[in-house]
Amino acid sequence: MTQVVDAVRTLSVSLDERSYPIHIGSGILGEPRWLMPYLAGRQVMIVTNETVAPLYLERFKVGLSDELEVRELVLPDGEQYKSLEQVSRIWDALLEVGFNRRCTLIALGGGVIGDMVGYAAACYQRGVAFIQVPTTLLAQVDSSVGGKTGVNHPRGKNMIGAFWQPKAVLIDTATLTTLPPREFSAGLAEVIKYGLIRDVAFLGWLEDKMAALRALDDEVLVVAIERSCRLKAEIVAEDETEQGVRALLNLGHTFGHAIEAHQGYGNWLHGEAVGAGMAMAAELSRALGWLNEGDVARVQAIIEGAGLPLEIPNDMNAEDFLSRMRLDKKNINTRLRLVLLKSVGDACVFDATPSATLQALLEDFPRR
Amino acid sequence: MTQVVDAVRTLSVSLDERSYPIHIGSGILGEPRWLMPYLAGRQVMIVTNETVAPLYLERFKVGLSDELEVRELVLPDGEQYKSLEQVSRIWDALLEVGFNRRCTLIALGGGVIGDMVGYAAACYQRGVAFIQVPTTLLAQVDSSVGGKTGVNHPRGKNMIGAFWQPKAVLIDTATLTTLPPREFSAGLAEVIKYGLIRDVAFLGWLEDKMAALRALDDEVLVVAIERSCRLKAEIVAEDETEQGVRALLNLGHTFGHAIEAHQGYGNWLHGEAVGAGMAMAAELSRALGWLNEGDVARVQAIIEGAGLPLEIPNDMNAEDFLSRMRLDKKNINTRLRLVLLKSVGDACVFDATPSATLQALLEDFPRR
CATH class of the missing domain: 3.40.50.1970 (Rossmann fold)
Structure with a gap:
């Protein structure tokens, strides 16, 4: 290929x-x-x-x-x-x-x-x-x-x-080389996402190469971009018009879109909101018993290492999230569908999160 | 089917x-x-x-x-x-x-x-x-x-x-039943077109049933519409994105578009312009030696029988046609491509009409 x-x-x-x-x-x-x-x-x-x-x-x-x-x-x-x-x-x-x-x-x-x-x-x-x-x-x-x-x-x-x-x-x-570093970090959120949803080996490689990536080492960049495009291409080829597996690409995005919309587009970059959203998805996956604390720490470390936020906005309460998340255009039915992690490197779509568990996550997640 | x-x-x-x-x-x-x-x-x-x-x-x-x-x-x-x-x-x-x-x-x-x-x-x-x-x-x-x-x-x-x-x-x-008769006739231009380009048996049937059609006999209408849709569907299935055989559907349309554009859209209905355009295509096919005078008379008779014009506007000269026809979006190259009749019921795309032959047609074709 x-x-x-x-x-x-x-x-x-x-x-x-x-x-x-x-x-x-x-x-x-x-x-x-x-x-x-x-x-x-x-x-x-x-x-x-x-x-x-x-x-x-x-x-x-x-x-x-x-x-x-x-x-x-x-x-x-x-x-x-x-x-x-x-x-x-x-x-x-x-x-x-x-x-x-x-x-x-x-x-x-x-x-x-x-x-x-x-x-x-x-x-x-x-x-x-x-x-x-x-x-x-x-x-x-x-x-x-x-x-x-x-x-x-x-x-x-x-x-x-x-x-x-x-x-x-x-x-x-x-x-x-002419891209502002903040926008480069925002792009890394999607790169990390591909590793988290279906390629734990790539995630390990990214952990190794994060400094070289952020220093814009061309050889490392080419590999990271090629692997990201390949992972996305595989998913899209399986599901061109977005009926099934493509939903996994939304890891961190339902939470992230709520942050972007609440803060006003452009104040939080898309990738920054997705970074925080992936941290939330990892924490929720732990609350459901799928990830352990070490897994969550690993996810947090690579998000932080990419220069992305781990905390959510101080002025957003649980209801601010829930009202935005219910509007998301991926929600065809009334149940909230979220992309979560069965393990690091293996995502799934889940629509049976107990509302008390979600509520606790949204109330207790670290703010800044 | x-x-x-x-x-x-x-x-x-x-x-x-x-x-x-x-x-x-x-x-x-x-x-x-x-x-x-x-x-x-x-x-x-x-x-x-x-x-x-x-x-x-x-x-x-x-x-x-x-x-x-x-x-x-x-x-x-x-x-x-x-x-x-x-x-x-x-x-x-x-x-x-x-x-x-x-x-x-x-x-x-x-x-x-x-x-x-x-x-x-x-x-x-x-x-x-x-x-x-x-x-x-x-x-x-x-x-x-x-x-x-x-x-x-x-x-x-x-x-x-x-x-x-x-x-x-x-x-x-x-x-x-609520459609103005003039618009009904304009629709018949396309029905006749399907017979002319690839179904001489249907053309014969239309000649027989023209009075019943114009009297809005439901049974006859259903058959005419079904056969028209089927002929178009066959052509479209062969050529969904318009690279080849679909061009035959433009019989009468290159001349017709020139008339519509010159007269101002809405003054001549699309089907009226196509009717006159098909009469022009038949006459040009005769000049090229493909149709005989009887064929041309047959084409003219069914167009007229449908209540459509056989003459072109008095205020359009040959150059008015040629300048509009060169702008047609089907003309990718500089040569003028026209849909003509090899015989009644068999159309073809032809891009080698001698310019003198086309000029003579455009100058001599009956005006009203």
Whole structure:
């Protein structure tokens, strides 16, 4: 499944006729040979944001053949711009330059850019090619696999969207040198999550390499990103449209979404909320008798080692959590479904947590 | 493939796991047993327009189980409202009542409602169920098969959309009694088209039954609609995402789109422009030596017999056609691709029409 070429690792995401490669390496953003095979035709539109454009747009364009018709569109940066209005700007730009069904959109940026450009591609003339070039750790290990695209609605995150697969994902680990350390830590939350839900060997490796990862050692980064994408790809291939096992990817997310929503999006980063949420899931798994105290300490240590919070906000009481958690869109029935740990490296979906146990967790969990 | 139950004909559109039935009969709009098996859950939103609502909304709701949570949304009527703005109103309404991924949207109306509701369903929470209840002949024989959904953009028709299949299509021939005769004739253009492109026996049957069809004889209507849907379904099953044989469905459409666009949408109905366009395609096929004069006369007779125009607008010259035809989104290359008739009942795609031959057709074709 994985091959190494010039220190670039390539992972294939298997989805029948919609399969695609993820190329991971340092510096590949400036090497068009990694891009060219996946273009549908001559027409190429690079969509990025105001933060990423000055850092990487010129380097990305260097060496692109003169025979291509390359256009660019720079959108504002931030989750608050993940809207239908901004996606409409992409469609307007495509129609203004007369791009046809053989055009290719390129998403150069973090998860917001990836989700919006993917959605724009899914619906332009009922579907055109797109390529993801994620520049944040979170987007590299999370958004680049799974085909989820979309935008927020004033009444809820990611409410409008489509499943649409990229033709390729190009991950340049060198882009992480310009990522704020706090955002790098937030991305690590998802990396740790993959180990916790189904790969205890990977978790052990991460414990060993945490310092090298946080020092942005390229070789270690490539391995961590490749393993994360592979674990997610395996889960997605088993469950492309999110009916079953994919739910495990929500470890820490039900608690985390409650924190994000209560604190106001952007005050706690998604990964920070997921870090604290995974600590809560571990503690609840202990209360149910599945983990022992040593297991919980191990989970806490790696979360803390990644620079992520172990405590929850001081101004949130148990009811603040419960009211948000009941709104979560994964809850089709009235019972609260949580992803918990049967053991370290083995997650499960559980909808029979006694309410007194949950209540005690939410009341007693450490605040800061 | 076809079965008859209580004078209802059922046709199955085969698309692997996205296969769905089309039920065709008089009066089924008021019989919930044809609807209930296809609902994804309790939450149902009926979307219709201001013209159809007073005629059929109450009848449609009669007998729907009290256990369902039924909501309705009435949009303005007309092609000019086939916009992202109106689709956003559907999403707003769904979120306002808190509908989840198990909801079902019902499109009660013509092609505009069907295309918009299908698109809203394709993208709500990345895809929910929808059921089509087409109330115009055009929507019944054209939009109910193929999975094309979407909206117009100021710069082009159907530029934003998705392929998304309904869970079922319910066609009530009794709704045609309230359709203006001019729109009925426009729908017949597509029925005739299916015969011309690949079913000469059906074309002969239509020649026989034209008077009964236009008198809205239910038995004859059911057969004509079922055969039209079956022919389209066969073509779509062969070519779901429009790479090859599906192009034959554009017989008369390249000329027709030029007429519609030049005259302003709504002044010539789509089916009227397609009728004249098919007459042009027949004449051009004769000029290329494929049809004889008798064939052309036969094509003209059935178009005229359906109440459709044989002449093109007096104020359009050859260049008016050519400039519009070159813009058609099916033309990926610079060569003009046209659907023509090798014989009556056998269409082909041809991109080598000598420009002098085309020029002569466009200059000499009868005007009114």
